[in-house]
Each structure stands twice: as C-alpha cells, then as structure tokens.
Amino acid sequence: MAPKHGSQAQPTTAASETLVSFPPCLSARQRAFLHEVAESAGLHHASEGSGEGRFIVIGSRRIGARKVMVAPPASGSFSHTDLCEALSKHLGLDAVDHLPSVSASSARSGRCNVGAAVLNQDEPETVEAFVDLSRRLIDMEREAEIEQANAETSICSPEAAQSRGRALLNLRLDDVEGGLLGRTLLTLVSNKGYGAGGAHAELPPHKLGPHDVVALRPSRGPADGHPLVSGVIYRIRETAIVVAVDETPEDGLDQPLRLDKLANEVTYQRMRGTLDVLLRVRNGTALTPDGRQLPGGSIVDVVFSRREPRLAAAMPVWEPLNRGLDASQRAAVTLALGSQDVALVHGPPGTGKTTAVVEIILQEVARGSRVLAAAASNIAVDNLVERLVRTEPKLKLVRLGHPARLLPQVLDSSLEAHVLRSDNSALARDCRAEIKDINCRLLKLGPRDRAERRALRADLRRLVKEERQRQEAAVVEVIKGARVVCCTLTGAAHRQLESELFDVAVVDEAAQALEAATWSVLLRARRAVLAGDHLQLPPTIVSDEAARMGMARTLFERLQLTLPAASAMLTVQYRMNKAIMQWSSDELYEVCSYATGAKNEPSKFMSYNIDILGWDLSAFIVGNVCWHQMPRATECGCTQGRLTAHDSVAEHTLLDILGAPPVQSTTADRKGGLTSLKAAGGKKAKGKTGKVAAHAVAPKSSGGVQAEPEGPLAVLLLVDTAGCGFEEQQEAEGSSYSNLGEAKAVMVHVKRLVHHGIAAQDIGVITPYNAQVRGLNGLYRIRSLHAKMT
Structure with a gap:
C-alpha cells in the first residue's frame, strides 16, 4: 500500500561529458529555472562563487569533462529563449520537454515565460496574475470540498x-x-x-x-x-x-x-479576502481601520522578484537563550535576525526546526520586536506556544482561537484565559452565570411552555449582548498588550487582528501551508521568517485540477528555488539512527550525508524470508550500513551543507531500550555485497531470555561455509508482501482501502515487540488509509495494548 513515484528524466550523452557555467547576471527566476530543469534531467547543478559573482554550473562533474562558459547576449541580459537555446546547444536538453505546461513553439518564439512556468504550470510573475489565478484555484477547491462533503453525507x-x-x-x-x-x-x-x-x-x-x-x-x-x-x-x-x-x-x-x-466556507472567504488585501498592499492602499498602512510591501516586492532580499550591513551579534543550539541552528537564527525582508529556515525531519524558530522569536522580542507567529494547523500552533512558554514563562504571549489540545500551558496562554483574567471581563462573569442558568431552564421546558420560553430567550439575548460587549473590550486590551501573538494562518485574517501590526511574521510548517493563506500573516509585518521542509508532505488538496494548476505549490517551496541565498538549512538531526537518516537523505534530500569515522564502502542490504502467520514474506533490510563517505560541501558544490546524526541518536536502536544484543544464527550466500537469508523450516523467529532476536537459517553457500552477517541488527526493515496473497479491499461505500493480511503481519510484529519488552505506548503504526486504521484497531485488542494507530 505504498505511494507511486514518478520517474526522472535521464541525462543525454552531451550532458554526461560537459559542464556548463552560466554567468551571474541571471534573475532569481532564471536561476530557479536552470536548477529545476537540471533536477528534472537528473544532472548535477550547483551555485558557486560568492556575493554578486555567484554563478550556476550544470552538467558533468567527472575529471576531464568539457567546460563551457555561456556568454551573456549583446543586450547584457538573458531571455528565457536564450537559456533554452544554451541548454539545447551545450547539453542536448530540450528545456520545454521538461515543462509540459509550456509549448515548444511558444518557448522557442520567446512568447512564454519559462522561468515562471518551471515553478508551476500557471506560475504568475506579477501580484495581479497571482491573485487572479489563486481566486480561480480557491473556487475550484471550495467546489470540490462542498461536492465531497455533500456526497458523503447525502449519498x-x-x-x-x-x-x-x-x-x-x-x-x-x-x-x-x-x-x-x-x-x-x-x-x-x-x-x-x-x-x-x-x-x-x-x-x-x-x-x-x-x-x-x-x-x-x-x-x-x-x-x-x-x-x-x-x-x-x-x-x-x-x-x-x-x-x-x-x-x-x-x-x-x-x-x-x-x-x-x-x-469550511470561512477558510475560503478569508483567503479570498487576503488576496484583496494583497492587491491593496501592492498598490499602497491597504490601511488598518485607524488609518495606518499595512507594512508588508517590502515582502511582496521580494517574493515577486521586484528586488533582491536584503541583509543588514552588519549581521547582528546575539547571545543564545538556548545554549544547546548547534552551529546550523545558530546560523539560521543569525540569518533570520539579519534579514531585512524574507528569510527561510529549511529543517529536514528531526533537525530542530521548531527549536530554531523559538529562538528566533525570543531573540526578536528581546530586541523590542512584536511578533506574529503562525502555522497552518492548530496542532503546529499549539506546539509552538508550548515551546515558547516553557522556554520563557514570563513571555507576553496570547494564543488566538481555541487550543486543539487541553494542555495547561496552552490553555493558560489562550485568548479566553487572558480575557477571563482581565479587568474588563470581571463584570461579564455575572452575565455568564445568568446565561448558564437560563440555558439550563430552557432545556427543562416542555413543548407547551412557549410563553415562558419566549421570555427567557429575550433575557438571554440581552445578557449575551452585554457579555459580548464587555468581552470584546477585554479582547482588544489583551491583544494590544501581547508581544507575541500566535494563531493559525487563516486566523490571522480574523477581525480581531485587523488593527494590529507587527515587526516580524514567523510561519512555522510553512511548507504545508497554502500560499494564499500564508499571505494573511506576511502582510501584517515588515519582515518575514518562513520555516519548513518542502520535501515532506505538501498541503492536502481535494481538487485534482486545482493541485495540477499549482495550488499545492507553497510559497516556501518556490522561494527555496528563487531565493537560495535567503535560506539556511539545519544539518544536524536529533531523531533517528544514522542508517535511517542516510536512507531518507539519499532518497529525498540533495545534501551530503556524512558520518564521522565512516568507512568508504558500499552500503550492504540484506534480503531474507520471514515467517509470519505461516506466510513467506520477502523482506529487505536497510541497515548494517557501511557508510559512503561523501565529499565535503565545498568539494562537491553542495550549497546546503552536511546532514549529520547527533551522537545521542546516531547509533540508537531498540537494543538500547532493552539493554541486550540480539541473537543471530545464519548462513550466507553473498553476491556482490547482497546477503540472502531464509527462515528455517518456516519456523517463526524467536528471541531468547527476553531479547529481541532475528533468528534465521539460510541455505549453505557454494562453499558450504557458515557465516554471520556483519554489523548490528538492522534499524530499517522494508517488507515486500507482493505474491503473498494479501489482497487490498475497498470499502463498499467509500474511497478508503484496507488490507487485512498486511494488518495481521504488522500486528504480529507489534505483539513481538511488546513481548520482548518494548512499551506499547512507545510503538506507532502509520497507514495512509482510515479503513486500515480501523482494521488495525480491531485486531488483537489493540486498545488494550495502547499502541498508537494513525
């Protein structure tokens, strides 16, 4: 039940023998275009040099490759047609073929903007074009969501x-x-x-x-x-x-x-309203109710390539509040504090992105800034609030909306809690007590008590109006006194903030946020910091057509391409064993994964058969990894730095929890570094003396030599159930899927982990289908094990 992945284009023969350099005079969009085309063709691409002399190279990195420097045209600036011709001439690439939204004829005639198209099928270059496209996409998504909701409730x-x-x-x-x-x-x-x-x-x-x-x-x-x-x-x-x-x-x-x-009609209404405000900010006519101009114009100019992002003439000197920040986190904070308009923090999984964001916010407050902090989801906002309050308990912070989780530190920071503590709310409490009493009396009235019901409802309306007036005054008082305001992206478009302006807007999980929603936060501040990871899950889009036309493309993702100099990547991860990190890095992240003291040998993968409930499953282990020692960033041209595993997790396995090594008894048939194992006699693998064991016996090799696989027990196990008779089933009324065979196989593994001493609440099982979650929850009384199924 794994997702399918598209194939990448293969480089041409010319591309494998040539390294092409493009001069520094390219615009941000043209640089993004070249990076995107090279990526889609599977070619090496990097930015080299520094400052205004920074240039792009594309093609072969092998010694002896033919080197070509593309000269600027007589006009001094490149057109998109010039770039397409250079790519075709020197690398044999038809750039338009990598951009299905742009026709070859229009590209070659110079009538299309390839730089914009590379970012998205209808990627606009102006604010007006972006607003026009976004309005259409929002309407398409709204109609699709309404259609889906109606189908699921009425049909x-x-x-x-x-x-x-x-x-x-x-x-x-x-x-x-x-x-x-x-x-x-x-x-x-x-x-x-x-x-x-x-x-x-x-x-x-x-x-x-x-x-x-x-x-x-x-x-x-x-x-x-x-x-x-x-x-x-x-x-x-x-x-x-x-x-x-x-x-x-x-x-x-x-x-x-x-x-x-x-x-949710409100979400779409607020996004459309934000687009209207974006147009007014672009024209300099966006004002607060008290006549002040919204300050987001400089951010708009940078995002839509009207000018380059700016840094302070002298980068700020600051003292970390969190002494545990690593070098990459400190660099990200420095970039954010020194930015005059837009800064990006790229945080791959487990690299402490929110930790860096918390430090940025607290440093901004320390130097007198007022901060608007937001995220796409309530959970992300609450997580940020918890971290901020835990780090600085006296911080004047208010969380707009209602917290999604009922944790005390979040509730205490909520707008409602602040309002209840304010002076303006004191008189409203008496109103609330009377309202509660009237509501209770209304519930007890019968159908014939109409006269009494009408009288009580008249009193209720009067009390509600009085309470609302007093609470609205308290809300204004609380928000104006806050140094940090936290809310969801669409929450920033609420009328509670229409008179509020900020020095800095910080968006966490920005790579999961629709761009139209993101602007509701950015327009209220002079500077912006966006943190996220565009290589993880994008926003969920109901309309396939809207997604195809670019709604799923986030502002964070496109700024990663157009503003590489404004981005800092976090490079130390604190979550996973280095073998898992290496695998995800190789598959997703174009960075150099480097392990100190690693051996310069090929990775070893083990393939073996295991017996689960009588089924013969082919399993592939990515672990026992002998590391590829990669060149340092300065040697390979990588602009993103090195991704490393922190010492606290680099070698961490389940054995650290259990405190005992596994028992393995195997024979091996090695072919080119591949170890093949098979379960002996179809027997289940068993542990000894409470230890987690991988016990398997394979056929003898041609030499009949018994051997043990090198290295520790693998930390990543991929089980291929193809050919095992595990049939996927679709719900009778619905689009969700389940697979009972795979669910049983998973639960056997979960039960074994629990049997060998792993706490059930420390085990998570993730599936993309709601029907599979229900199936897993129904097997082997999962609720009694307290394992988390999502």
Whole structure:
C-alpha cells in the first residue's frame, strides 16, 4: 500500500561529458529555472562563487569533462529563449520537454515565460496574475470540498458516513454552557447507555477535529435535511465532543442527534479576502481601520522578484537563550535576525526546526520586536506556544482561537484565559452565570411552555449582548498588550487582528501551508521568517485540477528555488539512527550525508524470508550500513551543507531500550555485497531470555561455509508482501482501502515487540488509509495494548 513515484528524466550523452557555467547576471527566476530543469534531467547543478559573482554550473562533474562558459547576449541580459537555446546547444536538453505546461513553439518564439512556468504550470510573475489565478484555484477547491462533503453525507448511508470519519451518529446533548464572546458550548456524548449511570461510552473513531465546521441534525432525519444548528468544534475528548454555536436552537436538542462535518466556507472567504488585501498592499492602499498602512510591501516586492532580499550591513551579534543550539541552528537564527525582508529556515525531519524558530522569536522580542507567529494547523500552533512558554514563562504571549489540545500551558496562554483574567471581563462573569442558568431552564421546558420560553430567550439575548460587549473590550486590551501573538494562518485574517501590526511574521510548517493563506500573516509585518521542509508532505488538496494548476505549490517551496541565498538549512538531526537518516537523505534530500569515522564502502542490504502467520514474506533490510563517505560541501558544490546524526541518536536502536544484543544464527550466500537469508523450516523467529532476536537459517553457500552477517541488527526493515496473497479491499461505500493480511503481519510484529519488552505506548503504526486504521484497531485488542494507530 505504498505511494507511486514518478520517474526522472535521464541525462543525454552531451550532458554526461560537459559542464556548463552560466554567468551571474541571471534573475532569481532564471536561476530557479536552470536548477529545476537540471533536477528534472537528473544532472548535477550547483551555485558557486560568492556575493554578486555567484554563478550556476550544470552538467558533468567527472575529471576531464568539457567546460563551457555561456556568454551573456549583446543586450547584457538573458531571455528565457536564450537559456533554452544554451541548454539545447551545450547539453542536448530540450528545456520545454521538461515543462509540459509550456509549448515548444511558444518557448522557442520567446512568447512564454519559462522561468515562471518551471515553478508551476500557471506560475504568475506579477501580484495581479497571482491573485487572479489563486481566486480561480480557491473556487475550484471550495467546489470540490462542498461536492465531497455533500456526497458523503447525502449519498452514503449514515453508517458509511460514520465509518469514513465524517459523521457521528446517535449522540445526546449532555451539557450547555456559555463560551467566549457570547457563544454557547454544546457538549455531546454517545447516546448508548445514556442515563444508565456510570461513565459515558467512548465515541467511535472519526476524522473530526477542533475548528471543523459541523452541522447538528436529528439522528433519524434525512442526511441532507436542514440542520438544527451549525457550529465549530471547540473541544474533543474520547467520550465527548464540544461544539461552539452562535445561538442555541429553541427546540430539537432533546432527541438522538447526528453530527456531520461541513465544508469550511470561512477558510475560503478569508483567503479570498487576503488576496484583496494583497492587491491593496501592492498598490499602497491597504490601511488598518485607524488609518495606518499595512507594512508588508517590502515582502511582496521580494517574493515577486521586484528586488533582491536584503541583509543588514552588519549581521547582528546575539547571545543564545538556548545554549544547546548547534552551529546550523545558530546560523539560521543569525540569518533570520539579519534579514531585512524574507528569510527561510529549511529543517529536514528531526533537525530542530521548531527549536530554531523559538529562538528566533525570543531573540526578536528581546530586541523590542512584536511578533506574529503562525502555522497552518492548530496542532503546529499549539506546539509552538508550548515551546515558547516553557522556554520563557514570563513571555507576553496570547494564543488566538481555541487550543486543539487541553494542555495547561496552552490553555493558560489562550485568548479566553487572558480575557477571563482581565479587568474588563470581571463584570461579564455575572452575565455568564445568568446565561448558564437560563440555558439550563430552557432545556427543562416542555413543548407547551412557549410563553415562558419566549421570555427567557429575550433575557438571554440581552445578557449575551452585554457579555459580548464587555468581552470584546477585554479582547482588544489583551491583544494590544501581547508581544507575541500566535494563531493559525487563516486566523490571522480574523477581525480581531485587523488593527494590529507587527515587526516580524514567523510561519512555522510553512511548507504545508497554502500560499494564499500564508499571505494573511506576511502582510501584517515588515519582515518575514518562513520555516519548513518542502520535501515532506505538501498541503492536502481535494481538487485534482486545482493541485495540477499549482495550488499545492507553497510559497516556501518556490522561494527555496528563487531565493537560495535567503535560506539556511539545519544539518544536524536529533531523531533517528544514522542508517535511517542516510536512507531518507539519499532518497529525498540533495545534501551530503556524512558520518564521522565512516568507512568508504558500499552500503550492504540484506534480503531474507520471514515467517509470519505461516506466510513467506520477502523482506529487505536497510541497515548494517557501511557508510559512503561523501565529499565535503565545498568539494562537491553542495550549497546546503552536511546532514549529520547527533551522537545521542546516531547509533540508537531498540537494543538500547532493552539493554541486550540480539541473537543471530545464519548462513550466507553473498553476491556482490547482497546477503540472502531464509527462515528455517518456516519456523517463526524467536528471541531468547527476553531479547529481541532475528533468528534465521539460510541455505549453505557454494562453499558450504557458515557465516554471520556483519554489523548490528538492522534499524530499517522494508517488507515486500507482493505474491503473498494479501489482497487490498475497498470499502463498499467509500474511497478508503484496507488490507487485512498486511494488518495481521504488522500486528504480529507489534505483539513481538511488546513481548520482548518494548512499551506499547512507545510503538506507532502509520497507514495512509482510515479503513486500515480501523482494521488495525480491531485486531488483537489493540486498545488494550495502547499502541498508537494513525
């Protein structure tokens, strides 16, 4: 159940014998174009030199390769046609063939902008073109999400909608209480066993999350019927879900209820509004309600190549608040503090990206800056808030919106908590108590108590209005007093921030953020810092057409190409064994992975057969790795530095947890460094004396020599189940897939790990399909093991 990957273009014969140098006079987009074309052709490409003399080389790195320097045209500047002709002449590359969105005829006639097209099919070069394209893409995505939501709620049966995670059936209203700014919080629990005493039943697995827009309907009514009320999910627990609504419906809540996820219109409205503001910032007409100009114009100019990014004449000298920062993290902080407009922090997995972001924010606050910090998801924002508050407890920070997790340090920083502590909120508390009392009385009224219901609702509206006025004053007071404001990207477009300006905008997880949403943060600050990793998961796009036209292309990704000098990469990872790091680096990251003291030998891979539940599985181990010692960055032309594993994790394995070595008994048949093993007699591999063991016996080699594989137990195991009879199944009503055979194989491994002493809560099982998650959770009573399935 692995994703498919596209194939790369192969370099031509001319390209394998030639190294072409392009002069420094290229624009940022033209440099990005050359890097992209070389990458798609599988050719070496790098920037060399320094400062204004920096130039690009493409082609062969072998000794004796023919070297060609492309001279600038008579005009002194290259056109995209000139670049295409140079690539064709010296490297045998048809650049347009690598850019399917641009026709060969238009490229060769000079009528197209290849530099823009390389970034995306319809990549615009002007703000106006970007806004026009983004509006169309947002509308396409909105229509696709609405269509998907309608299909899953009206066409599918209620049970199928629940199994797909978009609905919860047979709920019961358990409590009603007042929320911030006059909202009402409805607590819903399972109707199963309700009123019988004891704890509430656990809710079924679902995909609902905080801030999702939902509709509440009668459980027995039509799926597409008019909702009793719509609202936003405020809080989720295992046995309850809390929904915030603007006004409680007069009746209908005293029956079994159904909760359906809806398309989030607010998100699309805010993104379109942000695009309008972007145009006004470009024209210098974007003002706050009190008449101040939004300060994001310099960022806009850099992003759309109207000028190059600037650094301070003298880079700042700063004292780290976190003494544990490594050299690459310090370099990233220095770049961010010295940037006059845009800086990028590229953090591969486990390299401490958020640690660097926290240091940047705290350093900015220390030198008097006001910071707007944001991320695409609530989880990412909450993680940032936790880290900031833990590092600097006295930081004047406010978290807008409602935290997705109920951790004390996040709740204490939330806008609601600050408002409740403010002077303006004191009088609102009496209103809230009366509101709660009236809501409780309304729930107890019968159908015939209409007169009393009307009177109570009139009192309720008056109290809600009074409470909202007092709380709005408290909100303004809290936000203006904050030195750091944290929110989601679309949350930055909320009216609560329409009068607020900032010195620095920091976007964490920027490579997972839609560009239109990212601008809602950037336009409110003079400078911007974007942190992320464009080689990990992109934003989730529902519309295939919108994704094809460029909606999935993030601002962080395209700036990595157009502004390489404004980017710093973190190069020490603190998460994984160096063998896993090497594998992911080779597959994804074009950096030099270098292990101190490594042997200059080929990597060794082991292939063997294992017996799981009587199945003969072909498994491939990437481990026992003898390292490739790569040239240093200055030798190979790599501009991104070296990716290394920190000493604390470089050799870390499960054996460090168990404190004992594995027992292995093997024979080997080696062919070109490949070790082939096979399980003896179809017996399951067993451990001894509580140790994790990989016990396998292979056929004798031609020489009949018994041998042990060199090195430690592999840390990365890839199991190929092809030919094992594990058939993939699709849900009867839905697009999710499951594979029972693979699920059983995984659970055998999980149970063995637990049996040998690995704590179940330390084991994670990840699958791309919701149906597979349900299947895994149903096997071998996973819940009793407390293993995490996602």
